[in-house]
Amino acid sequence: MAVVTISGNERGMENVDEIREFLAGHGIWYRRFDDVDRLGDDATEQQILAAFDEPIGKLKAEGGYTTADVIDVSPQTPNLQAMLDKFSKEHWHDEDEVRFIVRGRGIFHIHPRNDDAVFRIQVEAGDMINVPRGTLHWFDLCDESRIRCIRLFQDPAGWLPHYTDSGEDARHEPLCFGPRYIPTSS
Numbered sequence: 001m002a003v004v005t006i007s008g009n010e011r012g013m014e015n016v017d018e019i020r021e022f023l024a025g026h027g028i029w030y031r032r033f034d035d036v037d038r039l040g041d042d043a044t045e046q047q048i049l050a051a052f053d054e055p056i057g058k059l060k061a062e063g064g065y066t067t068a069d070v071i072d073v074s075p076q077t078p079n080l081q082a083m084l085d086k087f088s089k090e091h092w093h094d095e096d097e098v099r100f101i102v103r104g105r106g107i108f109h110i111h112p113r114n115d116d117a118v119f120r121i122q123v124e125a126g127d128m129i130n131v132p133r134g135t136l137h138w139f140d141l142c143d144e145s146r147i148r149c150i151r152l153f154q155d156p157a158g159w160l161p162h163y164t165d166s167g168e169d170a171r172h173e174p175l176c177f178g179p180r181y182i183p184t185s186s
């Protein structure tokens, strides 16, 4: 389950409906799949895409996405730090960034263009979100440096990041909540 936190507000949202409503206000949709565990840890890219053929097909029809692939990042990934550095600086894209996490965890920071506070979406296996084209954002992995996710593209060339060099990313600590994180009720 994703956790959404707004800067300056210690309470994390973990209620699916609350998260959906909040994100929808920023043009982001969030969907949850509870059956990703049926995939083995060593599932191939083809097996992962085949397992979720139906929702991927639906999404392609809905959003004009033409291709899907699977990205696999782990501590063994060659040039891992260089790759993470590309994700973790504030940027935007000419197309939607749709991600369906099947393993691992990470944090999207979203910087609304209307000057609302920066907020973070911590995602884990089973979470699917889109970051709409033009949205200012950046992404970090959690401590275990592991993520495996399906990516959907309207045009793979559109994924190229446009960096803002605003320095905003440096003002937000990319700390993940642990698996036993329990939100406060206050």
Ligand SMILES: [Fe+2]
Binding pocket: 091, 092, 093, 097, 137, 161
């Ligand atoms: Fe991005």
